[in-house]
Amino acid sequence: MKFSLEVWRQPAGDAAGTFTSYEVDEISPDSSFLEMLDILNERLTESGGEPIAFDSDCREGICGMCSLVIDGQAHGPQRATTTCQLYMRQFDDGAQITIEPFRSGAFPVVRDLVVDRSAFDRILRAGGYVTVHSGPKPDPNDIPVEPEVAEKAIDAACCIGCGACVAACPNGAAMLYTAAKVSHLALLPQGQPERFARVQRMTEQMQKEGFGSCRNYGECEAQCPKAISIDFIGRMNRDLLRAKVTQPIDFRGDMKTQ
Amino acid sequence: MRRISGFYQSLIGKKAVVACTGLVLLGFLVLHVIGNLKGFLPPAAGGEPDIDVYAHFLRNVGEPLIPHLVVLWGVRIVLGTALVLHVVTVLQLAAHNRGARPIRYRGAEHVAATAPARWMLVTGCAVLFFLILHLLQFTFDALGPPIAPRANFGCVYQNLWEAFQHGGVLLFYVAGMAAVGLHVFHGAWSALQTLGIDNPDRNRGLRAFATGMALFLFLAFLSLPVAMALGVIPEPSAYSAACSASAA
Ligand code: HEM
Ligand code: FES
Numbered sequence: 001m002k003f004s005l006e007v008w009r010q011p012a013g014d015a016a017g018t019f020t021s022y023e024v025d026e027i028s029p030d031s032s033f034l035e036m037l038d039i040l041n042e043r044l045t046e047s048g049g050e051p052i053a054f055d056s057d058c059r060e061g062i063c064g065m066c067s068l069v070i071d072g073q074a075h076g077p078q079r080a081t082t083t084c085q086l087y088m089r090q091f092d093d094g095a096q097i098t099i100e101p102f103r104s105g106a107f108p109v110v111r112d113l114v115v116d117r118s119a120f121d122r123i124l125r126a127g128g129y130v131t132v133h134s135g136p137k138p139d140p141n142d143i144p145v146e147p148e149v150a151e152k153a154i155d156a157a158c159c160i161g162c163g164a165c166v167a168a169c170p171n172g173a174a175m176l177y178t179a180a181k182v183s184h185l186a187l188l189p190q191g192q193p194e195r196f197a198r199v200q201r202m203t204e205q206m207q208k209e210g211f212g213s214c215r216n217y218g219e220c221e222a223q224c225p226k227a228i229s230i231d232f233i234g235r236m237n238r239d240l241l242r243a244k245v246t247q248p249i250d251f252r253g254d255m256k257t258q
Numbered sequence: 259m260r261r262i263s264g265f266y267q268s269l270i271g272k273k274a275v276v277a278c279t280g281l282v283l284l285g286f287l288v289l290h291v292i293g294n295l296k297g298f299l300p301p302a303a304g305g306e307p308d309i310d311v312y313a314h315f316l317r318n319v320g321e322p323l324i325p326h327l328v329v330l331w332g333v334r335i336v337l338g339t340a341l342v343l344h345v346v347t348v349l350q351l352a353a354h355n356r357g358a359r360p361i362r363y364r365g366a367e368h369v370a371a372t373a374p375a376r377w378m379l380v381t382g383c384a385v386l387f388f389l390i391l392h393l394l395q396f397t398f399d400a401l402g403p404p405i406a407p408r409a410n411f412g413c414v415y416q417n418l419w420e421a422f423q424h425g426g427v428l429l430f431y432v433a434g435m436a437a438v439g440l441h442v443f444h445g446a447w448s449a450l451q452t453l454g455i456d457n458p459d460r461n462r463g464l465r466a467f468a469t470g471m472a473l474f475l476f477l478a479f480l481s482l483p484v485a486m487a488l489g490v491i492p493e494p495s496a497y498s499a500a501c502s503a504s505a506a
Contacts, residue, residue, distance in 0.1 A: 006364070019364065072365020103361045170367060170376075172358030203270055212358030213269040213351045215378065216448040217371035231457055237270050238454025244265045 001027045001088055005040070006098040007052055013108050013116075019098075029089035033076065034059060034066060036088055053112035059084040061225065064160030067167070068113055069100040074164035074223040082162065082225040102167035106174070106210045117163045119209040123178055124161075126205035130185060131193045143189050156184035158226040165220035165228075171212035176220035178206045179236035180228050186239055196243035203240055269354070270452075272347050277449035279344040284446060284471065286337055287438070291478040297415060298482070301497050307415035310501070314412065345386065352379060374444040381441040388434030395421070413501035416494035422486040431483050439476035446471045 002025040010017030024040045031039070034056050041051035057065035066083040070076035076086045091097065099113065107115040145153075157180075165176035182199050185191030191198075214233060221230045265271040293316075299308035319329040368376065394400040396417065405427055421427050446468035450456050456464050485491045494501060 069363055069365065072363045072367060073369060098365045100363055100365070103359060103363060105358050105360050168369075170359060170371070171355035173355075203268060207269050210358055212355040213273055214452070215355075215375065216444075216451050217368075217375050219368065219370050222370035229458070230451070234451055234454040234456050236454075237274070237452060240268070240270050241274055241454065244261070244268065244271055249260055249264070 001025075001029055001091075001093045003027065003036070003088075003091065003094070004096045006096065007113070008100045009052070009112055010101075010109050011050075011111065013110055017109065017112075027088055029087070031088050032059070032084060033068075033070070033086040033088065034084050053110075053114045055114050056084055061085040062160060064162035067102050067115065067117075067162060067164070069102060069167055071098050074102065074167040075162075075225045079222070080225060080227040082160075085225075102163050104163075104166045104172040104211070106172065107163060107166060115163075117161075119211070120161050120163060120174070120177060122209060123174065123202055123205045124181060126201045127181060127185075127198050128194060128201060130190055132190065145188060149187055153184045153187040156180045156187065156228065156232050159184075159224075159228055160226060162225060164223050164225055166211065168219040168223035169212065169214075170217060170219065171215055172210075173214045173220070174206050174209070174211035175214040175233045175236070176224060176228055176230065178202055179230075179232035182236045182239065183232040186235065196239065196247045199236060199239045200243050200247075203236070269351070272351055273452050275343055275347050276351070277452040279340040279347075280445050280449050282340040283337065283344065284442060284449075286333075287442075287475055288471075291475060294482050295478060297418065298485070298491060305497055306501075307494070307497050309418075310412060310414050313414045341389075345382070348379070348382065372444065374440040375448070377440060378444060381437045384434070384437035385441055388430075388437060391430070392434070413494075415497065416501045418482065419486050419494050422483045425487075428483055428487050432480060435476050435479045438479070439472040442475055443468055443472035 002023070005022045005024060006019045007022060008017055009020045022040060022044075024036065024043075027036050027039065034054070037052060037054060044051050055065050055067050057063045059066070061082040061084060064082075066075075068075065068083045070083065070086075075081060075083045076090070078086055078090050101107075101109050101113045102115050102117075104115075106119045107117055110116050159177060159180035161177065163174075163177070166172055166174050169175075182202055185198065186195050216230070218230055221228065266275065293312055294309070296309040296312045297307070302308050302311045316330055317327055374381070391401075395405060399411075405421060405424065422431075447456070447465050448468075450464050450468075
């Protein structure tokens with residue numbers, strides 16, 4: 001197959017970037033999108049050019065390292081698919097394909113299509129610890145969890161932290177990511193002790209990183225490679241609002257009589 | 259105070275303020291349109307249009323326990339505060355969001371967002387513009403004839419009737435209500451999602467509620483102006499009250 005690519009090239013984070021056109025031919029329909037870029041890079045290197053920088057790691061849709069906005073959609077046009085699991089047979093022969101980095105104020109471009117997503121790590125870290133007992137190994141199924149609740153928690157835990165939700169959101173919000181991380185613990189008994197403190201800390205960090213606010217467009221859910229539901233955003237909002245309204249700011253403050 | 263400022267400083271808290279004030283305004287619109295539909299009722303005992311009686315009632319609610327106009331001004335203050343909070347918060351969020359996504363994509367931007375959702379700021383500003391002119395026209399009587407012919411203060415039916423004889427006024431109201439309908443189509447659902455009330459079980463029902471609200475407000479608000487413009491309900495002169503006598 002043959003494709004014309006419009007690729008965002010930017011030599012460094014503080015340098016100006018532009019779109020550059022490339023023609024690639026002799027691509028197997030069964031090569032993945034990243035393999036297609038590998039082939040192009042090999043040819044670029046052989047002809048003395050600079051290869052296109054992009055992120056990837058597992059290439060099996062589980063690590064969340066690959067990114068790219070392909071024709072205006074995070075991880076490309078196929079629903080519930082990471083870029084590494086997207087195959088060239090999904091495109092028409094001769095198609096023109098635009099490839100851009102994930103765009104967000106909180107995800108600065110490092111080079112070409114590589115962005116720095118460490119803001120996500122800081123949100124996760126703000127969540128802090130989960131109390132687990134450190135005595136003898138507990139019996140399996142010691143803590144009963146309803147199967148439906150466990151499934152729901154796992155739906156949230158499916159988030160691979162790739163940042164597609166932020167890239168997809170016209171407001172650059174990280175609500176779906178944060179909500180998935182908050183909810184998967186908030187749903188389980190093990191996550192209850194720190195539930196309300198955690199949601200406050202993680203959303204505070206999310207805001208500090210400069211992510212935008214949610215307008216309920218649903219773009220994040222539509223472009224999430226794990227199809228994580230905006231239901232989790234509602235859950236996170238509910239927990240946060242409850243925490244802000246009912247949780248003491250000063251747990252151990254003094255009181256006087258009157 | 260610390261609790262309130264902490265709440266308002268968080269993005270989700272701000273969004274909840276937008277949602278709650280939006281729902282307050284929505285509740286007001288529903289009451290307002292029900293009041294308007296009184297324009298279709300037959301005249302009250304004295305021959306006065308029913309909607310005029312209702313307008314007097316709004317000024318005197320609770321009398322003699324509550325003084326004249328107090329309830330009316332109470333409601334005005336609540337609604338004004340809600341509107342100011344809604345608009346100020348929305349503008350703060352919009353400014354914040356611009357910084358969060360400084361660069362747009364070359365490719366298509368939207369897969370899931372509906373047009374009314376994307377146009378919230380535009381329809382919101384249109385509603386604000388409509389609201390200002392609407393208040394100037396009928397509440398403050400600042401536009402003057404022929405757009406707001408004030409035959410007699412309190413002669414609601416007649417004032418409305420004469421205003422809607424002008425095609426331009428009618429058209430302006432159709433456009434204003436279209437903006438309200440589009441705003442509510444996304445907003446009424448969105449507020450419930452923001453507050454964490456939506457979930458997969460309720461989603462269809464809540465979206466149907468928002469669609470129903472949008473259609474109901476659009477049709478119900480326009481019914482009286484259209485009926486007056488087409489002359490399918492009685493002319494003010496058909497009512498044997500002080501208003502028609504004092505009409506110019
Ligand atoms: C009677 C008038 C109004 C009603 C009933 C109303 C209702 C609503 C509702 C229910 C929402 C959804 C809140 C949410 O998503 O959580 C909303 C959002 C919004 N409203 Fe209004 N609104 C009104 C007037 C206005 C005005 C005058 C503006 C002017 C700027 C405005 C601008 C917006 C915007 C931009 C949003 C989206 C905010 C965001 O998601 O960041 N609205 N409105
Ligand atoms: S490279 Fe690991 S998910 Fe795509």
